[in-house]
Amino acid sequence: MSSYQLFYWPGIQGRGEFVRLVLEDAGVAYDDVGRQPGGQRRILAVLEGEVAPFVFAPPVLTAGDIVIAQTAAITRFLGERHGLAPANEPGRLAAATIALTIADFVDEVHDTHHPISVAEVYDKQREPAAQRARAFRDSRLPKLVGYLERILAANDGDWLVGSAASYPDLAAFQIVEGLRYAFPHAFAKQQCGKLLALRDRVAARPRLAAYLASDRRLPFNEHGIFRRYPELDPA
């Protein structure tokens, strides 16, 4: 057993992927519990509070007597432990702020296909989904992209915080990948040269490049957060 156990749904990248990217870039061993034999059952048990009563949903990370859930909190914890966070407190809090803001946008992407209820399939909420996706493409997507571009411009460097890569950079990579998959037309219209350069810089990091080329990196699909429904992203 590794020092870290990641509990996340098998079969999708989802929110767990933001955690995997940090683990992979840090080069630390982890058990991807959901993808082990019997994993689905163990992830379902998370919902019943079996990992810890204070955990509502995957992803969850355990490390000895530590249990932590919520994507942005897990990546902050790992980033600060493994050299993927700024060293000083203002930088650490800036990184935490950015990661949480990206997590909010991930929620908004999710709600483009599930604007009414997570308990119902997309087909049952297609009309409000079309409305929400339109608002996302027209208003929220440019705001997100503009936000990340603004940070990169102000930081005058290669990374979102300070002069080295940190976990929010990996999150920015992932949201670019997801948006390119789910909203290829809308995303192509964005002016975001700095963000795209950051995406390429992250993808070229040796451990991440190896991970992305491996079968541990699942493809996007229509069960995760980022889904390609052509009607939600007209050409």
Added chain:
Amino acid sequence: MSSYQLFYWPGIQGRGEFVRLVLEDAGVAYDDVGRQPGGQRRILAVLEGEVAPFVFAPPVLTAGDIVIAQTAAITRFLGERHGLAPANEPGRLAAATIALTIADFVDEVHDTHHPISVAEVYDKQREPAAQRARAFRDSRLPKLVGYLERILAANDGDWLVGSAASYPDLAAFQIVEGLRYAFPHAFAKQQCGKLLALRDRVAARPRLAAYLASDRRLPFNEHGIFRRYPELDPA
């Protein structure tokens, strides 16, 4: 000028209230920038990146060279600084997890009246709001309440984490107050004796009791997160 400046919209409790509760309970001085003369303009400037480029939206807290946004991150920062967080790392990460989960539910409450677009008023999205509110009342609200009850039952004590009050307890208080305001009928149907007892325990804390009785505590209204629209909470 105090050591802390809180930047949040004047006129509503909103997400800023979760920060205020921690500041008030800790008994530390702060400037509520949005409620000072010219405050509205200064909060609007937050959106333009004027406090820091990496800040997307209020609430924001500044303290010397520290700038931090995102409700759950701000309350974690303040709680850990001012004796409103567990002392050990597992407890701190549990508290962070709970606060973020409550913040997610706050987002869900918001989306009951704005399921399609934050750029449009409620009146323009009444039908999907009715659908989303129904899903919230029938499914999400019991899940949130059950989650908090489960933690309290497992912790076998008066508080959500460990044996002392921490910032997630204040967040739990606030979400109870908000739900009682916005969804009085649906909330009254929940079985949550432990959560209600926690709410009362928090409200009785001397500094919070003084704050809640002061004019610094704004009333709920239909501009904030928790809104009473009777059609979204039928008797």
